[in-house]
Amino acid sequence: MDEAKRPQQxxxxxxxxxxxxxxxxxxxxxxAPAAVIIIVFRVIPIVAAxxxxxxxxxxxxxxxxxxxxxxxxxxxxxxxxxxxxxxxxFVIWTVPVSLFLSLIIAILLNQKIRALGVYRTIxxxxxxxxxxxxxxxxxxxxHPRLGLLNSFVGSLGIDPxxxxxxxxxVFSMLAASAxxxxxxxxxxxxxxxxxxxxxxxxxxxxxxIIIFLAGLQNIPVEYYEAARIDGxxxxxxxxxxxxxxxxxxxxxxxxxxxxVSFQVFTLVYLMTGSPVGGPLGxxxxxxxxxxxxxxxxxxxxGYASCVALVLFVIVLSLTLFQRKVIEKRVHYS
Amino acid sequence: MKYLRRxxxxxxxxxxxxxxxxxxxxxxxxxFKTPQATFIPPNFFELRPTWIPDEVILTNYVxxxxxxxxxxxxxxxxxxxxxxxxxxxxxxxxAAYAFAKFDFWGRETIFVFFLSMMIVPQAVYxxxxxIILSGLGWVDTYLALIVPWLAQIFSIFLLRQQFxxxxxxxxxxxxxxxxxxxxxxxxxxxxLSKPTLITIGLFALLGSWNTFIWPLIxxxxxxxxxxxxxxxYFAQEQGTEYGLMMAAATFCVTPVIIIYFIAQRQVxxxxxxxxxxx
Numbered sequence: 040m041d042e043a044k045r046p047q048q049x050x051x052x053x054x055x056x057x058x059x060x061x062x063x064x065x066x067x068x069x070x071a072p073a074a075v076i077i078i079v080f081r082v083i084p085i086v087a088a089x090x091x092x093x094x095x096x097x098x099x100x101x102x103x104x105x106x107x108x109x110x111x112x113x114x115x116x117x118x119x120x121x122x123x124x125x126x127x128x129f130v131i132w133t134v135p136v137s138l139f140l141s142l143i144i145a146i147l148l149n150q151k152i153r154a155l156g157v158y159r160t161i162x163x164x165x166x167x168x169x170x171x172x173x174x175x176x177x178x179x180x181x182h183p184r185l186g187l188l189n190s191f192v193g194s195l196g197i198d199p200x201x202x203x204x205x206x207x208x209v210f211s212m213l214a215a216s217a218x219x220x221x222x223x224x225x226x227x228x229x230x231x232x233x234x235x236x237x238x239x240x241x242x243x244x245x246x247x248i249i250i251f252l253a254g255l256q257n258i259p260v261e262y263y264e265a266a267r268i269d270g271x272x273x274x275x276x277x278x279x280x281x282x283x284x285x286x287x288x289x290x291x292x293x294x295x296x297x298x299v300s301f302q303v304f305t306l307v308y309l310m311t312g313s314p315v316g317g318p319l320g321x322x323x324x325x326x327x328x329x330x331x332x333x334x335x336x337x338x339x340x341g342y343a344s345c346v347a348l349v350l351f352v353i354v355l356s357l358t359l360f361q362r363k364v365i366e367k368r369v370h371y372s
Numbered sequence: 373m374k375y376l377r378r379x380x381x382x383x384x385x386x387x388x389x390x391x392x393x394x395x396x397x398x399x400x401x402x403x404f405k406t407p408q409a410t411f412i413p414p415n416f417f418e419l420r421p422t423w424i425p426d427e428v429i430l431t432n433y434v435x436x437x438x439x440x441x442x443x444x445x446x447x448x449x450x451x452x453x454x455x456x457x458x459x460x461x462x463x464x465x466x467a468a469y470a471f472a473k474f475d476f477w478g479r480e481t482i483f484v485f486f487l488s489m490m491i492v493p494q495a496v497y498x499x500x501x502x503i504i505l506s507g508l509g510w511v512d513t514y515l516a517l518i519v520p521w522l523a524q525i526f527s528i529f530l531l532r533q534q535f536x537x538x539x540x541x542x543x544x545x546x547x548x549x550x551x552x553x554x555x556x557x558x559x560x561x562x563x564l565s566k567p568t569l570i571t572i573g574l575f576a577l578l579g580s581w582n583t584f585i586w587p588l589i590x591x592x593x594x595x596x597x598x599x600x601x602x603x604x605y606f607a608q609e610q611g612t613e614y615g616l617m618m619a620a621a622t623f624c625v626t627p628v629i630i631i632y633f634i635a636q637r638q639v640x641x642x643x644x645x646x647x648x649x650x
Contacts, residue, residue, distance in 0.1 A: 059477055066476040070471070072522075074467065080519075085496055088499065144388055152381070158389055164392060169584070169600050171624070172399075178607065180395060185412075186414075246643060329495045333499045347493070
């Protein structure tokens with residue numbers, strides 16, 4: 040790569056020894072179109088978000104220095120805690136369920152099944168569909184009286200549910216239907232939030248399936264043949280071969296699903312209504328809270344940035360934590 | 373015997389696939405229904421009239437098309453998507469080339485710094501981006517929709533990976549033979565990297581077709597809004613014209629689904645590739 044060391048006749052530019060600065064500037068000419076955009080629309084806004092979180096902002100105008108005071112306000116902001124709780128519910132339901140379902144389907148699809156291509160196409164279809172269309176169609180599916188889903192659960196002998204309009208926690212509802220007294224604080228996410236989780240799972244499953252399929256196809260067939268000859272059963276084969284060898288993929292899927300789930304916004308924004316985040320605030324999530332503070336109610340962009348940075352710290356620390364803890368147990372073949 | 377053992381496998385896969393596809397069928401089915409038909413509670417296990425309406429109408433499509441200025445929204449999206457796809461291909465190729473083949477001070481540091489920007493949630497930079505765009509006087513212009521998306525870090529990353537698989541010997545040989553550096557990118561790297569460039573183009577295309585939050589915030593006039601924002605009016609509306617809503621959703625997803633069906637192998641492999649970096 041070091042052109043300076045080679046004698047050149049054909050190209051005069053190369054016969055001169057390019058200095059460090061020259062090389063740097065030359066490379067910058069190629070990087071600049073991308074770099075300018077990334078710096079202006081990514082780096083600077085991110086730095087600005089830090090900056091503005093130390094100021095009081097009203098209607099988009101800075102009105103005073105707050106220092107860390109706004110971060111302190113977060114601690115006693117019940118709406119913030121509520122949206123953090125709802126977001127956490129969203130993540131801890133989405134990640135394991137998505138992982139479980141997509142791994143099972145990927146393993147089944149990997150069994151040299153006929154028409155694999157057709158299934159792959161179908162499972163992946165929701166991933167390329169816009170979230171706005173997904174929200175509209177699922178809102179219709181969840182309609183309490185005219186929705187398809189209530190017709191389906193009705194055939195299973197379940198009374199029609201309110202879905203997106205149901206603020207009761209799902210555990211409370213289950214306990215109530217079983218006639219058990221249940222503490223309110225253990226009620227769990229509202230059925231409305233669970234409905235959004237289901238829609239989100241449906242939309243994202245195909246992506247994880249494709250990632251798992253790619254991972255599974257990287258496992259050498261010989262391992263399975265050896266296991267079969269040694270008389271290993273299916274369950275044993277899974278735990279001794281598939282699971283350890285797929286762990287880098289699992290690791291990736293868990294991290295990505297977690298990061299993306301923490302940022303849920305569009306489905307909540309479009310599927311819950313008047314006011315968004317309803318019923319009774321049980322679907323209000325962090326990013327919607329940021330949006331509401333920063334754009335809808337009074338342009339309090341300083342406080343919105345505080346919440347956004349909390350979200351960032353959560354996402355960042357989860358990534359670092361998972362990297363540290365899980366990577367130790369991940370097998371790389 | 374072996375065949376019988378495989379029945380449960382097929383059953384799970386088929387049930388899953390039906391779950392994936394039913395919302396689309398239900399969307400289509402409703403879009404052809406008369407308003408009266410949409411007010412009859414459906415029966416999940418009944419083909420008619422739940423799945424196949426007794427009376428098929430097309431007026432929902434006509435009305436939805438005119439209820440909000442969809443022709444304008446489509447035009448806006450096509451302009452936006454076209455510029456972004458072309459721009460991303462150019463900026464990513466140039467930057468990835470430098471990061472892959474040039475030897476300069478700070479190469480890895482700058483690259484890793486850019487990559488680290490990807491982990492920052494959009495919610496963090498959305499508010500300041502809005503402030504910057506208003507400062508530039510770009511809010512509610514095409515510039516606000518297009519320029520910030522002309523460079524995409526992940527595309528640079530993918531393309532750099534690809535360029536690095538092409539031996540440096542080619543690069544050295546080409547330069548010795550008098551090929552300019554830009555010429556090497558255009559004549560050698562680009563033709564050898566077509567699949568990755570298609571991947572990047574597809575991501576840019578799907579991304580700009582489906583983008584919603586950004587244009588929602590950065591534009592406020594109908595003249596500039598893209599289709600997803602137009603479609604969202606149907607979601608927020610408390611109205612009861614379900615046929616119209618489903619018709620609007622249908623024609624907004626159809627172009628992407630057509631592209632997907634034509635290029636499904638490339639699309640799926642692109643996404644599969646995107647996960648390898650784990």
